[in-house]
Amino acid sequence: MLPKIRISSVRAKITILFVLLSIFLCALTTLVTYFYVNIALIEGNISNINKIAIEQVHYTAQIIKTDQLFSKMLGTNSLVREYFLNPNETKGKELLDVFSGYTKENSKYLAIYLLDTHGSGVVSTDVRFVGQNYSFRDYYKFAMRGEAYIDNAIGSVSNQFGYYFSYPVKDDGGTVIGIVVVKASNTEIDNSILRSELSNTSSVMLTDGFGIILVSNRPDRFLKSIGALSPENSALIAETNKLLGKEVVPLQYNEVQKIIDTYTGSVTINYFDPKDNENENISVIKFDDLPFYLVSEIGMQGVEDTVLSIVMKIIAIFLLGILLVSFLTYRAIIIFISPLSKLRSLSEAIKRGDFSQRVEVKTDDEFGELAETMNAMTTSLGDTFTALENKVRERTKELEKVMEEKSKYLEKEVLDRTEEFKRSLEEKDKSLEVKVAVRTDDLKKMMKETEQMNKFMIGRELKMTELKKEIADLKEKLEEASHKGS
Numbered sequence: 001m002l003p004k005i006r007i008s009s010v011r012a013k014i015t016i017l018f019v020l021l022s023i024f025l026c027a028l029t030t031l032v033t034y035f036y037v038n039i040a041l042i043e044g045n046i047s048n049i050n051k052i053a054i055e056q057v058h059y060t061a062q063i064i065k066t067d068q069l070f071s072k073m074l075g076t077n078s079l080v081r082e083y084f085l086n087p088n089e090t091k092g093k094e095l096l097d098v099f100s101g102y103t104k105e106n107s108k109y110l111a112i113y114l115l116d117t118h119g120s121g122v123v124s125t126d127v128r129f130v131g132q133n134y135s136f137r138d139y140y141k142f143a144m145r146g147e148a149y150i151d152n153a154i155g156s157v158s159n160q161f162g163y164y165f166s167y168p169v170k171d172d173g174g175t176v177i178g179i180v181v182v183k184a185s186n187t188e189i190d191n192s193i194l195r196s197e198l199s200n201t202s203s204v205m206l207t208d209g210f211g212i213i214l215v216s217n218r219p220d221r222f223l224k225s226i227g228a229l230s231p232e233n234s235a236l237i238a239e240t241n242k243l244l245g246k247e248v249v250p251l252q253y254n255e256v257q258k259i260i261d262t263y264t265g266s267v268t269i270n271y272f273d274p275k276d277n278e279n280e281n282i283s284v285i286k287f288d289d290l291p292f293y294l295v296s297e298i299g300m301q302g303v304e305d306t307v308l309s310i311v312m313k314i315i316a317i318f319l320l321g322i323l324l325v326s327f328l329t330y331r332a333i334i335i336f337i338s339p340l341s342k343l344r345s346l347s348e349a350i351k352r353g354d355f356s357q358r359v360e361v362k363t364d365d366e367f368g369e370l371a372e373t374m375n376a377m378t379t380s381l382g383d384t385f386t387a388l389e390n391k392v393r394e395r396t397k398e399l400e401k402v403m404e405e406k407s408k409y410l411e412k413e414v415l416d417r418t419e420e421f422k423r424s425l426e427e428k429d430k431s432l433e434v435k436v437a438v439r440t441d442d443l444k445k446m447m448k449e450t451e452q453m454n455k456f457m458i459g460r461e462l463k464m465t466e467l468k469k470e471i472a473d474l475k476e477k478l479e480e481a482s483h484k485g486s
Helices: 010-075 078-085 089-105 138-144 187-194 197-201 231-240 254-261 300-336 339-352 366-485
Strands: 109-115 121-124 149-154 161-170 176-184 203-208 213-216 267-273 278-286 292-299
Touching (some): 010 161, 010 176, 010 187, 010 197, 010 203, 010 292, 078 089, 078 109, 078 161, 078 176, 089 109, 089 121, 138 149, 138 176, 187 197, 254 267, 339 366
Antiparallel strands (some): 109 121, 109 176, 149 161, 161 176, 203 292, 267 278, 278 292
């Protein structure tokens, strides 16, 4: 059985109470912060990254749309239209000068060229494109349908990857009479992705409508598909020769590939990546009406580690705050109850019989009132005790006188009683001596009579012994006589 611990000090009780309360609050704060704040921060972190991804989509989309507007401006240019209506060398050179001015002014434009309705290059800032037929390209096919188009491909002549912005040139009747194509370098679009805040917090990939990765902060993923391509998409890629026959290696994100193939709106999924061996949060966002998708991949381990670091700091701050508040509160209460120690000292002095002590408490609260009451009580007790001591002294003197008189009287009584007792004893001694003498004589007589009786009895015994012997002799003689007669 455990021994009971008795805590009599108020200060000790308050100290233990605050220690236990601080431990409880610290434990509660740690648990609540870890479980709830941890979840909230993880969700908030993911939500924040998704918001950054949406902003990134808008930013990169503006770059693409700027180039798209540039191709539209060229496609609606009167000089271009006049050239296709009445092609000649002079107008061709004039257009070439205009196009060359644009490419020199902005180095991201790798080439600006015109295609006739058969897909052949007729005017180009890159002379290698003149005479080449691009009717196999999607940007040609869509432009011939009267639609502006954006494509990404490896150049069949330059062998250089880039973005192709095509725009149909139409006559007054709306018939397509030619096509303007602007080939832009991927540098600006790549930089908008790779230098973004999103790229610092997650793995980011820009894909086309087929799921081919056009840019990623993981360079080894360039021109790979996000997942396994469908047979139809593989056939279309081969038909347009946009990758010049390069084999498309699929990554492990087949679920993301399906989302791109059947896109209906931005999607965020949780996915376990067996290759990276961790849970990931993947979001897929389309570039408005453009055939591009931004895929951001967030490793949850990194997020959890970051959040855990933040949570630990928050917990540390909370714990320090709780400990500081507890300490200050404890100190305030100790100061508040400090008059108790003075009152206790006063009560111990009263217990010892020291009524000269007083306590000084300069407060207007109950402690001050209690101190005044105890001081008054101490004064009253001191006066009462002094009065009692005086009365005791007087009474003691009176009792001493009475005791002295009683003592003398008792001493005389004792002497008288002693004399009477002695006389009584002497008389009794004489009476006893007479009785003892008489009794002694009686005993002597009885002893003589006893002695005579003893002698008589001994003689009788001897006589009986002799008679028994004579009887025995007679028996023997009778037996002998009997034997002889027979």
